[in-house]
Amino acid sequence: EGPIDRKKTPDEISSEPFPLLAEFEWCTMDVNDKSQVEDIFVLLNENYVEDRDASFRFKYTREFFNWSLKPPGWKKDWHVGVRVRSTGKLVAFISAIPVNLSVRGNVIKSVEINFLCVHKQLRGKRLAPVLIKEITRRVNKCDIWFALYTSGTVLPSPVSVCRYTHRPLNWNKLLDVGFVQLPPGASKPQMVANYTLPKGPTTKGLRPLKPEDVEQAHSLFEKYQRRFDLVQEFSKEEFSHWFLGGSEQMHATPDTKVIYSYVVENEHGKITDFFSFYSLPFTILNNSVHKELGIGYLFYYASDADLIYNNRFDPKATSALKERLSQLINDACILARNAKMDVFNALTSQDNALFLEKLKFGPGDGFLNFYLFNYRAFPITGGIQDDQDYDVKKRSNVGVVML
Ligand SMILES: Cc1c(C(=O)c2nccn2C)oc2cccc(OCCCNCc3cccnc3)c12
Numbered sequence: 422e423g424p425i426d427r428k429k430t431p432d433e434i435s436s437e438p439f440p441l442l443a444e445f446e447w448c449t450m451d452v453n454d455k456s457q458v459e460d461i462f463v464l465l466n467e468n469y470v471e472d473r474d475a476s477f478r479f480k481y482t483r484e485f486f487n488w489s490l491k492p493p494g495w496k497k498d499w500h501v502g503v504r505v506r507s508t509g510k511l512v513a514f515i516s517a518i519p520v521n522l523s524v525r526g527n528v529i530k531s532v533e534i535n536f537l538c539v540h541k542q543l544r545g546k547r548l549a550p551v552l553i554k555e556i557t558r559r560v561n562k563c564d565i566w567f568a569l570y571t572s573g574t575v576l577p578s579p580v581s582v583c584r585y586t587h588r589p590l591n592w593n594k595l596l597d598v599g600f601v602q603l604p605p606g607a608s609k610p611q612m613v614a615n616y617t618l619p620k621g622p623t624t625k626g627l628r629p630l631k632p633e634d635v636e637q638a639h640s641l642f643e644k645y646q647r648r649f650d651l652v653q654e655f656s657k658e659e660f661s662h663w664f665l666g667g668s669e670q671m672h673a674t675p676d677t678k679v680i681y682s683y684v685v686e687n688e689h690g691k692i693t694d695f696f697s698f699y700s701l702p703f704t705i706l707n708n709s710v711h712k713e714l715g716i717g718y719l720f721y722y723a724s725d726a727d728l729i730y731n732n733r734f735d736p737k738a739t740s741a742l743k744e745r746l747s748q749l750i751n752d753a754c755i756l757a758r759n760a761k762m763d764v765f766n767a768l769t770s771q772d773n774a775l776f777l778e779k780l781k782f783g784p785g786d787g788f789l790n791f792y793l794f795n796y797r798a799f800p801i802t803g804g805i806q807d808d809q810d811y812d813v814k815k816r817s818n819v820g821v822v823m824l
Pocket residue numbers: 470472477571572573574584585586587600716764766767768785787789823824
């Protein structure tokens with residue numbers, strides 16, 4: 422396990438942007454400029470990832486970009502666009518953000534690559550490989566040589582693969598848009614009843630994360646994460662950014678809120694648990710009644726339920742954690758439903774296998790592959806069996822969650 426290329430230095434890397442077809446030009450986006458965030462929003466809203474049947478397309482909002490593209494240490498130079506020289510129209514984008522990854526305990530200064538998008542009319546012109554080469558050049562110039570990225574499609578040598586799972590929150594709407602079907606022998610009222618959740622969360626001491634919780638919550642999270650082989654290390658500042666989302670998110674309204682973070686404070690004022698989820702709707706492409714699908718994605722969480730055991734796989738530790746996580750993530754589903762989300766998505770990563778079945782998450786037909794650039798690592802289990810089925814017993818060693 423370790424780096425693939427020999428050690429290089431930034432001055433070995435060209436200072437010239439990678440050559441582009443004459444009709445196009447590189448542009449460095451300024452995400453502090455609202456009109457340029459608008460350009461990114463429009464490009465991805467019309468041309469980004471769709472599901473296999475082209476029924477849904479990701480709808481990353483302007484607030485989502487303001488949150489995900491500007492974590493501590495972000496660099497303007499790593500928000501790379503391609504514009505048509507004659508019109509200035511943005512036709513492609515790719516981004517990198519700095520992360521400290523730990524792979525089986527080896528900490529590697531890396532970037533996370535995300536939001537690679539080429540306009541639908543420019544597919545097949547080999548623009549994506551050029552975007553990847555250019556952002557690699559810009560990151561290498563900053564003396565960073567490794568990257569983490571995900572894809573729904575299979576590329577050479579994933580370090581891990583996880584399965585999509587879904588917990589219906591608004592079953593009738595999911596039926597209307599064709600995301601779920603009525604199983605033979607079942608009635609709609611029975612299906613709705615099966616997925617009905619309580620009015621509000623039931624965990625004692627549960628409340629939204631506040632700035633004054635960061636010290637304790639960050640420390641709990643950092644201890645909890647040690648169990649995984651592939652994790653992102655978070656500084657306190659990074660923890661604040663990702664889970665409080667800065668002032669824009671702390672004062673967000675229901676339709677601009679992206680990140681939802683909660684803690685459990687016990688009667689002694691101790692933070693014993695933390696969980697978060699983010700809002701990433703889908704545009705519904707072929708439905709006359711419904712325009713959007715509200716989706717909550719399970720993000721990071723931590724619990725002290727099994728920290729008193731020194732072995733994660735000790736049956737007593739497992740059942741203590743299983744019980745606590747089931748309670749917490751069920752509350753996450755309730756809070757997501759109260760935030761008008763129609764489905765709650767999770768992967769088979771982290772310790773999710775402990776609660777997916779009990780909380781009625783069904784297996785999806787998608788898989789998320791994780792890739793490390795320039796770093797060879799033995800495969801890390803993503804929580805699915807060899808037959809790609811997810812099974813409550815198989816727990817993953819993947820701790821990173823990609824947006
Ligand atoms: C995408 C996605 C979907 C769906 O496609 C979906 N849900 C409801 C209806 N549909 C069609 O379901 C998931 C469950 C867990 C994690 C997920 O995604 C994890 C994060 C994905 N990152 C974005 C991405 C994914 C694949 C390729 N590029 C970007 C997903």
